[in-house]
Amino acid sequence: MFYGYGGVLLTGVWQTIQLALLSLLVAVVIGLAGASAKLSRSTPLRLVATAYTTLIRGVPDLVLMLLIFYSIQIGLNQVTDALHWDQIDINPFLAGVLTIGFIYGAYFTETFRGAFISVPRGQLEAGHAFGMTGGQVFRRILFPQMMRFALPGLANNWQVILKATALVSIIGLSDLVKAATDAGKGTFNMFYFMLWLGAIYLVLTSLSNLVLNKLNKRYAVGVRGAQL
Amino acid sequence: MTVIETLQTYWQAYLYNDGSQMSGLAMTLWLLVLSLAIGFAMALVLATARVSQYKALSIPVRLYSYVFRGTPLYVQLLLIYSGIYGITFVQKTELLGMFFCNGFNCAVLAFALNTCAYTTEIFVGAIRNIPYGEVEAARAFGMSWFTLYRRIILPSALRRALPMYSNEVILMLHATSIAFAATVPDLLKVARDVNAATYQPFTAFGIAAVLYLVVSFVLVYLFRIAERKWLAFQAPAGR
Numbered sequence: 001m002f003y004g005y006g007g008v009l010l011t012g013v014w015q016t017i018q019l020a021l022l023s024l025l026v027a028v029v030i031g032l033a034g035a036s037a038k039l040s041r042s043t044p045l046r047l048v049a050t051a052y053t054t055l056i057r058g059v060p061d062l063v064l065m066l067l068i069f070y071s072i073q074i075g076l077n078q079v080t081d082a083l084h085w086d087q088i089d090i091n092p093f094l095a096g097v098l099t100i101g102f103i104y105g106a107y108f109t110e111t112f113r114g115a116f117i118s119v120p121r122g123q124l125e126a127g128h129a130f131g132m133t134g135g136q137v138f139r140r141i142l143f144p145q146m147m148r149f150a151l152p153g154l155a156n157n158w159q160v161i162l163k164a165t166a167l168v169s170i171i172g173l174s175d176l177v178k179a180a181t182d183a184g185k186g187t188f189n190m191f192y193f194m195l196w197l198g199a200i201y202l203v204l205t206s207l208s209n210l211v212l213n214k215l216n217k218r219y220a221v222g223v224r225g226a227q228l
Numbered sequence: 229m230t231v232i233e234t235l236q237t238y239w240q241a242y243l244y245n246d247g248s249q250m251s252g253l254a255m256t257l258w259l260l261v262l263s264l265a266i267g268f269a270m271a272l273v274l275a276t277a278r279v280s281q282y283k284a285l286s287i288p289v290r291l292y293s294y295v296f297r298g299t300p301l302y303v304q305l306l307l308i309y310s311g312i313y314g315i316t317f318v319q320k321t322e323l324l325g326m327f328f329c330n331g332f333n334c335a336v337l338a339f340a341l342n343t344c345a346y347t348t349e350i351f352v353g354a355i356r357n358i359p360y361g362e363v364e365a366a367r368a369f370g371m372s373w374f375t376l377y378r379r380i381i382l383p384s385a386l387r388r389a390l391p392m393y394s395n396e397v398i399l400m401l402h403a404t405s406i407a408f409a410a411t412v413p414d415l416l417k418v419a420r421d422v423n424a425a426t427y428q429p430f431t432a433f434g435i436a437a438v439l440y441l442v443v444s445f446v447l448v449y450l451f452r453i454a455e456r457k458w459l460a461f462q463a464p465a466g467r
Contacts, residue, residue: 058444059437060402070429166300191311198299205298
């Protein structure tokens with residue numbers, strides 16, 4: 001069915017999934033930090049976080065990917081040259097993960113900021129009044145309730161990240177798109193393999209939809225909806 | 229080469245012309261306007277089909293929007309540009325061959341189909357959120373299906389869809405940066421060429437990033453004015 005390119009495609013799928021999940025992890029961590037910075041009392045922190053989200057969200061992700069990906073290596077070369085060290089080649093996979101994570105961290109920052117605000121302040125104050133530490137209040141009260149508000153936005157962002165990973169073949173990573181185009185060129189049957197490529201992405205997005213719906217139910221425990 | 233020198237050498241290519249054809253920002257905006265216009269017009273029709281009670285109308289549209297929203301735009305462009313032209317039948321048919329061997333046509337087709345899928349969903353949401361009383365009142369006046377849509381549903385739905393649609397326009401502006409994959413000389417293609425010529429990725433892509441940023445801000449500003457005008461009825465009372 002795949003003219004001997006099944007293994008290549010399967011490796012590509014695994015690469016894409018790894019890339020998307022790791023980028024998600026980076027983006028969520030940056031998002032949580034960014035949201036905390038945006039809501040903090042310190043003006044410099046707020047300014048930095050606002051500049052970060054405004055600049056990143058105003059520029060296409062592909063442009064940022066190329067900008068960051070190429071600039072990191074050249075910047076590193078200048079540093080190693082100045083210190084008379086040997087050239088350090090950055091692992092492209094790692095650089096890709098960090099780049100995508102850094103870009104989508106800005107989108108996650110906005111999602112988390114909205115969700116943090118949505119948790120009633122009284123709940124946090126009650127937690128502190130019970131003598132909980134800041135960490136305990138975050139873990140026991142803020143986080144579980146925040147996730148409820150953040151999940152629709154997170155689901156959206158995840159789909160965007162998953163689809164954005166299709167762009168990494170442009171910066172030279174071997175992902176699913178690279179595997180499929182290689183197969184298409186090798187067999188002179190581009191159309192066929194591009195159809196499969198689209199189908200695989202459709203399966204991936206549909207599967208993650210299922211998982212996200214389950215998560216939505218899990219975090220909506222105890223929320224009463226109106227009967228329509 | 230400093231940033232100033234790069235700008236002096238390449239500013240025309242970045243903004244409107246690379247010496248032989250339209251390029252850079254002008255090409256990006258032309259792609260954006262064309263694909264948005266086609267996508268918008270198709271989405272109006274498809275959204276009314278999608279909310280229709282006739283399954284034969286609504287199910288194909290649902291399928292279309294599911295497929296196009298579930299796959300990356302880059303993959304859609306690859307399929308249309310590299311895939312379709314590879315089919316022998318297309319190459320042999322003169323009209324189809326002429327259309328699909330041109331990267332610009334393929335890019336506009338892919339972008340229009342993609343934005344149409346998202347825009348359809350935005351319009352569907354807006355149409356479904358219209359107070360049912362308005363629709364029932366219009367029916368009670370004896371309006372036909374077409375008059376109902378023309379006078380009541382679409383004017384109201386399009387206004388309500390404005391904030392969501394402005395998001396889609398910005399995303400589409402960003403999405404046009406993929407057009408270089410179909411060899412269209414858009415803003416990012418110019419930046420890549422400059423990078424290849426000067427080996428200064430930070431400057432080359434930085435200039436493009438700033439231009440994209442400026443266009444994004446202008447679009448956001450224009451939509452804010454539009455919202456103030458057309459969504460005035462939703463503003464808090466007492467202003």
